[in-house]
Amino acid sequence: MKSFIVFFIVLFSTAVYAETMYVADIIKITFRTGPGIDHKIVAMIKSGERVEVLKLEEPMEEWSFVRLINGKEGWVLSRFLTSKEPDGLVLIKLKKKHNALKNQAISLVEENKIYKKENKELNSELEKNKEILNKTKSSYEILKNESAEFLELKSNYKKTSLNLAELTEKAGKLEEKLTKLLLHQNIKWFLSGAGVLLFGFVIGFSAKRQRRRSSLL
Numbered sequence: 028m029k030s031f032i033v034f035f036i037v038l039f040s041t042a043v044y045a046e047t048m049y050v051a052d053i054i055k056i057t058f059r060t061g062p063g064i065d066h067k068i069v070a071m072i073k074s075g076e077r078v079e080v081l082k083l084e085e086p087m088e089e090w091s092f093v094r095l096i097n098g099k100e101g102w103v104l105s106r107f108l109t110s111k112e113p114d115g116l117v118l119i120k121l122k123k124k125h126n127a128l129k130n131q132a133i134s135l136v137e138e139n140k141i142y143k144k145e146n147k148e149l150n151s152e153l154e155k156n157k158e159i160l161n162k163t164k165s166s167y168e169i170l171k172n173e174s175a176e177f178l179e180l181k182s183n184y185k186k187t188s189l190n191l192a193e194l195t196e197k198a199g200k201l202e203e204k205l206t207k208l209l210l211h212q213n214i215k216w217f218l219s220g221a222g223v224l225l226f227g228f229v230i231g232f233s234a235k236r237q238r239r240r241s242s243l244l
Contacts, residue, residue: 048077048080048109048110049109057071058099069099075119078094078095079094081100089106
């Protein structure tokens, strides 16, 4: 019953008082079953190891009831505990942080190399695209000018074709008029020639008759 009451008091004290402390910069300290050197040593705690202080011994507070990281509970001398992280532990953390930063720096350097390479490739690709763009622009201007000339030629050809059609039509009409005119002229010449011939024939015939009459007389 008594041990149960003691356990209850310790448990209650644990719930009320709890502070994180560290073993000071010494090699090792003893971890005992009770607050005194006459109690059994159950473990040795290394410098820099973190403990949770659950209770201080009354009235001198020379001993502290603590819980280790692995959950074990026991007593250690209070003068070997400190709320400040020991220099050794700080140094270890700084070394770890330094190594992490060093590895991060190496990783960043490698990434920087990759980015530089990619940037170089992108610049090269950009120059090629600029060259292609300039050639395309030049070809576009040439095609644009040629297209304008082609449209102008097409317009001129259309106008010329219309003029040619009109001239052809006029030439056809003139040829028709000329044909009619020549036909009329030929008819006139034919009639004139026939009239002259007929007139000569009449004169000749009259003269012949007169000669016949003269011979009869």
